[in-house]
Amino acid sequence: MSSTDNRPTVLVLGGGYAGIKVAKALDDVADVTLVAPGDAFTHNSAAWRALVEPEWLERIFLPYDRLLHRGRFVRDRAVAVDGRRVTLASGQVLEPDHLVLATGTGYPFPAKVDEPDAATARAKVRLAHEALLDSDRVLVVGAGPAGLELAGEIKAFHPDKTVTIVSAGDDVMPGPFDQGLRDELRRQLDKLGVEVRLNSPVRTLPAAPPTARGDVVVTTESGEELTADVWYQAFGVSPASGFLRGTLAAARRDDGYLRVDAHLRVDGADGVYAVGDLTDADRDGIGTAVAQAELVAANLRAAITGTGEQAAYTRQPIVIAVPLGPDGGAGQLPWVEGIAGAELIAGLKGRTMLVEPWAALFDAQAQA
Template identity: 80%
Template sequence: MSSTDTRPTVTVLGGGYSGIKVAKALDDVADVTLVAPSDAFTHNSAAWRALVEPEWLDRIFLPYDRLLARGRFMHDRATAVDGRRVTLASGQVLEPDHLVLATGSGYPFPAKVDEPNAATARARFRQAHGELRGASRVLVIGAGPAGLELAGEIRAFHPEKAVTVVGADSDVMPGPFDQELRDELRRQLDKLGVELRLGSPVRDLPAVPPTVLGNVVVTTDDGEELTADVWYQAFGVKPATGYLRGALAAARHPDGTLRVDGQLRVAGGSGVYAVGDITDADRDGIGTAGAQAELVAANLRAHITGEGELRSYVPGPMAIAVPLGPDGGAGQLPGLDGVVGAEMIAALKGKTMLVEPWAALFDT
């Protein structure tokens, strides 16, 4: 198509894993606008590594202005979306032909960072790294994949620090995982010297803010008092859908996720799609977000060009990789029976943190 004036307009709200894939995939057939509240994509999968080794900061922030060859990036945030009418914090209003909601989820820093630009985000990471270096005892509250990965990172790069993980459940990694995976991760954590306090939640969160050096004290429901010099919150995912209005707001579940159909169209919205953490179509994860983005992009491309058939989203098999530092970890991977161990997880993620595949999208 020779002119962007004749191409349909697509607005993608959110510049996370799913948002950048949709925007990139449609850049050649649509007039694409990507809206994100920061000036750079953050490769959150490597956030824990950047906390313990700040030289990774130069690799995990990728400027959005390098993503699209023809489309445009707007450094802005949606404050209200009703149908395909998008009102931004700047006051601008967008009414695209197709709207893709990819606003993702919030999670406590430093697993995710909510800063307006990469410079302030880097500074916040460096501050948190300095606080960690000054601590002798570290407390991680949350024994899911994020909490275990963080504990493994700290012990791998700072073995002199005592690390304790607290979890409310009786075992690590609550969820649809094989017990063999939990057992293997616990074995490796024990070898790393990570202490686990499981089966009793903390009564209250510490008075000291997370990531800040201080006198950290918590008491579990069974009465055990734990102390540390710094603590991290490894729980609390919140889908970012509070900006929705009208029929789109009615599609929200109590947990903030959105009801979508087989083609990931939002219930009650004509021409409105949702991908990634905010949908009820599948479990959270980078792989899931990527698969949903590819499907929506393919269906929109078929609609725009008249070529190809529309497809429905089918959740994939269980897949998870939990590195414990560069050389440890375990996971469950499609097509492989049982649990894979440290060697494969290190090669798949632990050593590279999957930076290059995502960085390649920004080579316009």
């Protein structure tokens, strides 16, 4: 992989939040190539809103070919990466000066859209929307942030539907969150009329496919049978690291996450960085992915230009905002004392879904 203008080459694998940030930040100082299997970035943070209000679908898919001014986008995917040698599904082999792994994690549809073609993805979400409209009883399996947000979205837009969350845990929102956040979210869900069934592991998942209308039946470990017309899987994060080989594969943990050092360099691999949900550096999340992307981009810029110091990554404070429809929700924010309530979360995310800041990155056509 050689540069046409003697600038160092940077290859970014993955077009999620972290990948587009790194690629955009280095576009002016390096010969950047962004590789992603889809034709458009998906603002997954607004996926649940798009399910209940499909007009959002026209705003959350942003074509990659509008991202870079000087660099290029290659629609492809990595099938084998060993050191800085990258083999793509097309058979093309790339060996950049600097490699940034930003392939992230997978998660069940529609929280993350699993179709590489934006038009097909929009059609799939619209089908899921129609299935939801035709359903009176909704079951959400999983009581983490995604499950709570989904339940809140559905109930806020369709108050007559019966919405039940079922979880094996003894409380909602597992993880390092303040108990006050859990209490506030449960209080708002109860006010919306969402039933939350805790300590209720299911024996098997429903035979009916998720997001499609059908006869949904699950039995809990206690023997209780729950029925619904449609169900959603709100659990199951899977790091996208199966393509790693050699020293990179050796840096992969048993759970699929990738070990990195303080500068987010992959253990044992020269010139290879990893950012975002793929790494073991921090909790999964957009905020941490962005912080890691900005650090790696700044360090690579310093190395390329010969100015500035190399900085180490600092684990980020908890930042989480869980909307429950446009006007509800709660969060835990480092600049807010105590728990952020519905009004703040609605203004921060619930009404805007934070679309515009990401759309602003995709301005290459307008400025070319």
